[in-house]
Amino acid sequence: MIGVGKIKHYTNLLEKPLSRGRQEVSLSAFAFLFSELVQYNQTQVDNIAELERRLEDAGYAVGARVLELLCHREKVADSLEKGTEHEDEYMISEKELLVNRFISIPKDMGAFNCGAFVAGIVKGVLDSAGFPAVVTAHFVPMEGQQRPRTTILIKFAEEVLRREARLG
Amino acid sequence: MAPLAPKTGDAVFASIDHVNAELFTLTYGAMVRQLLTDLEEVEEVNKQLDQMYVGYNIGVRLIDEFLAKSNVSRCVDFKETADVIAKVGFKMFLGVTASVTNWDAEGTSFSLVLEDNPLVDFVELPDTFQGLHYCNILSGVIRGALEMVCNVSMKTEVTWVRDMLHGDDAYELRVKLLKQIPEEYPYKDDE
Numbered sequence: 001m002i003g004v005g006k007i008k009h010y011t012n013l014l015e016k017p018l019s020r021g022r023q024e025v026s027l028s029a030f031a032f033l034f035s036e037l038v039q040y041n042q043t044q045v046d047n048i049a050e051l052e053r054r055l056e057d058a059g060y061a062v063g064a065r066v067l068e069l070l071c072h073r074e075k076v077a078d079s080l081e082k083g084t085e086h087e088d089e090y091m092i093s094e095k096e097l098l099v100n101r102f103i104s105i106p107k108d109m110g111a112f113n114c115g116a117f118v119a120g121i122v123k124g125v126l127d128s129a130g131f132p133a134v135v136t137a138h139f140v141p142m143e144g145q146q147r148p149r150t151t152i153l154i155k156f157a158e159e160v161l162r163r164e165a166r167l168g
Numbered sequence: 169m170a171p172l173a174p175k176t177g178d179a180v181f182a183s184i185d186h187v188n189a190e191l192f193t194l195t196y197g198a199m200v201r202q203l204l205t206d207l208e209e210v211e212e213v214n215k216q217l218d219q220m221y222v223g224y225n226i227g228v229r230l231i232d233e234f235l236a237k238s239n240v241s242r243c244v245d246f247k248e249t250a251d252v253i254a255k256v257g258f259k260m261f262l263g264v265t266a267s268v269t270n271w272d273a274e275g276t277s278f279s280l281v282l283e284d285n286p287l288v289d290f291v292e293l294p295d296t297f298q299g300l301h302y303c304n305i306l307s308g309v310i311r312g313a314l315e316m317v318c319n320v321s322m323k324t325e326v327t328w329v330r331d332m333l334h335g336d337d338a339y340e341l342r343v344k345l346l347k348q349i350p351e352e353y354p355y356k357d358d359e
Contacts, residue, residue: 024186025286028233029261032226033192033305037199040222044206058198065194065290 034117056120063124092122092152119152132157177259180238189263193289200302210299217301218326223308231313234260246345247271249322250278253310262286270342277344279329280310285339293333301328307341323347 041054116137123135133156140149199222203213217223234240238256243249254266263286270279287303301307307326314322323346330340 025189025192025263026181026261027185027187028230030187030192030195032230033195033199036222036226037195037202039225040199040216041202054202058195058202061198061201062191062194065197 037117052116055116056123059117059120059122060124060127061120063121063126064128065124090154090156092154118150122152122154126154131160133160177238177256177265180256180260181263184237184260186263189286190289193286193291196287196305197291200300204297204300210297214299214301214304217304218308218311223305224312225308226305227309227312227314228316230261230309231316234313235317245275246322246348247275247278249314249317250280250343253313254280257313258282277342280341280343281330282339282341285332288333291333298334301331302333303331303339304328310341310343321349323349 037058038051038055041051041058045051045054119135119137123133126133126135133154135155136153138151138153140151142149200213200217203216204210207213207216234257238260240252240256243252250268254268258264258266264282264284266280266282268278269281271277285303287305291302293300293302307328310326311324314324325344325346327342327344328340329342330336330338332339
């Protein structure tokens, strides 16, 4: 699989020190890159659902790798809540998701949500950590705010819950 | 009113919002992977990274932000342009500085050398993809940005000379000025 070959850890790569002086790049560099990613994918698909899927897949690949680097993250999401309806659902919500900040959705794309990319990252992280889940991104309109919050909904797989129950 | 002094690369970089470099690196990796899966041919991917859909597109938009944030005044000549790209441009967006070397006799072609490159952290090229210019997006960005500089549009050709992913000791891009086109105003004031 192409993805596996790309970031395979050879010994010389592992020997490089993990923490470097440079930890950050400009936000706009990321914004430009992300917008190109979205635009490129737009040409490859016919509808919104497929576009979100592709973004989610891209995010998944990121998430699977970011788990190892997770300690560098400083920013914590606005809130983590447990869903009221189902035992296996959790939600992370964020007022202005990084990827949605610079993207405006044309009217004919209606429900499309670039948060799909972030949902993919979360799914990748959870999968690699051994917590398989279905992760989706949703817009939640808020009273008195122009832009809706974005919520990442995590629904854990059966086996995770069973394992949790066993561990007591 | 005196024009604002141009800011150094460090100053601009410090004043703007940042994002975790690893996120950036991994997102770029995801994009290259998608391109490889869709296009399959390494040459096609190289082209796409450089041209329309990626590098060039970013370059033409990036130049506006660059000029706005850095207060750089109009460059007198190509040499100055080269320095500004390396010291301010790269620093501002990628957080690293490049150096300018190997000017040719006419002063129309130079090399940009990068030792540190956030795009390629944790990346190694498998044997089947040795022809891939992983960072080709950079050549597109430079080309696009130089073409859109407002006073004088510069048509350039950007090629890779050294690539660390291919075993070299640094990244070296050769930028060659093909043509300079002063902007023509659509109307004349007094006629």
